[in-house]
Amino acid sequence: GAVVSQHPSRVICKSGTSVKIECRSLDFQATTMFWYRQFPKQSLMLMATSNEGSKATYEQGVEKDKFLINHASLTLSTLTVTSAHPEDSSFYICSAPGQGADSVGYTFGSGTRLTVV
Amino acid sequence: LAKTTQPISMDSYEGQEVNITCSHNNIATNDYITWYQQFPSQGPRFIIQGYKTKVTNEVASLFIPADRKSSTLSLPRVSLSDTAVYYCLVGPGRRALTFGSGTRLQVQP
Numbered sequence: 561g562a563v564v565s566q567h568p569s570r571v572i573c574k575s576g577t578s579v580k581i582e583c584r585s586l587d588f589q590a591t592t593m594f595w596y597r598q599f600p601k602q603s604l605m606l607m608a609t610s611n612e613g614s615k616a617t618y619e620q621g622v623e624k625d626k627f628l629i630n631h632a633s634l635t636l637s638t639l640t641v642t643s644a645h646p647e648d649s650s651f652y653i654c655s656a657p658g659q660g661a662d663s664v665g666y667t668f669g670s671g672t673r674l675t676v677v
Numbered sequence: 678l679a680k681t682t683q684p685i686s687m688d689s690y691e692g693q694e695v696n697i698t699c700s701h702n703n704i705a706t707n708d709y710i711t712w713y714q715q716f717p718s719q720g721p722r723f724i725i726q727g728y729k730t731k732v733t734n735e736v737a738s739l740f741i742p743a744d745r746k747s748s749t750l751s752l753p754r755v756s757l758s759d760t761a762v763y764y765c766l767v768g769p770g771r772r773a774l775t776f777g778s779g780t781r782l783q784v785q786p
Contacts, residue, residue, distance in 0.1 A: 596776075604776040664726045665726060666774075
């Protein structure tokens with residue numbers, strides 16, 4: 561089935577630095593991808609919709625200048641957390657529409673655990 | 678968007694059948710019901726989706742009554758590896774994006 565690869569799986573960065581997270585669709589093209597954030601013991605919160613070749617669409621309350629999304633190709637979307645602060649520490653997950661037998665749902669990446677110190 | 682309500686947590690034992698019910702009173706005509714499973718520090722995994730009546734696949738069954746205001750995910754003969762959080766999503770078309778609070782299932786030996 562469709563696989564979404566997310567990298568890195570874990571990252572630790574210092575406050576004030578920027579971190580880039582990559583989300584790749586393997587063996588299929590994804591014109592749209594989605595980014596979620598999940599705090600411990602909480603549910604997933606949709607942050608933004610990444611659109612290939614155009615601007616991302618952000619959910620209400622998500623700062624677009626802080627969470628930069630780029631979808632430069634049909635298989636890659638990136639999320640850059642700029643000027644990270646400890647409160648940005650979270651689990652970030654991307655997803656893409658399922659393919660083939662999974663076309664009724666979404667395929668999710670394995671997530672990126674971001675820790676800002 | 679239809680709001681979903683699920684029990685916060687459930688406990689079961691290996692070999693038992695587990696039924697997790699989700700309420701979605703405001704479900705729209707074109708909404709589908711989708712369930713995902715999530716293990717700690719992993720992304721969610723699609724389990725099953727349905728529109729009405731009953732859907733069954735190799736891992737679960739989904740029961741949806743005629744009024745579609747609720748749905749029940751049935752996991753037959755659970756094992757320890759089924760310990761996870763289960764999310765019910767309701768949304769337009771076949772692809773819903775909004776996650777509710779989920780149900781934390783703990784399976785005991």
